[in-house]
Amino acid sequence: MYDLTGFQRDLLYTVAGLDQPHGLAIKEEMEDYYEKEVHHGRLYPNLDTIVEKGLVNKSEKDRRTNEYQLTNRGRREIEDRQKWERQYLSEEEYTDAVVSE
Secondary structure: OOOOOHHHHHHHHHHHHOOOOEHHHHHHHHHHHHOOOOOHHHHHHHHHHHHHOOOEEEEEEEOOEEEEEEOHHHHHHHHHHHHHHHOOOOHHHHHHHHHHO
16 A cells, blocks of 8 residues: 555545445545545546556446445555554554544
8 A cells, every 4th residue: 555645545445435336426425535526537547546456346337337346455455554553653542533534
């Protein structure tokens, strides 16, 4: 995950957190988080990057909609990132940070 941009990392976490992650649902979540419009020209190339890196699988739901699913590797990368973060925060700070999200 060290080679992902912050935006790509946020996409990965968003895909992991949605029940049925598809392009527009991911876009809406990202716009809520960033509090501004996320253009298709930014969203989809970055989704393609995390797909190419093997962190997310992409499949066609219908002719207009792609679905995204976290891979085992993507899940491991998130877990490794969380371990890395915990080493820099006290348990209380980490718990507070996770609960406030």
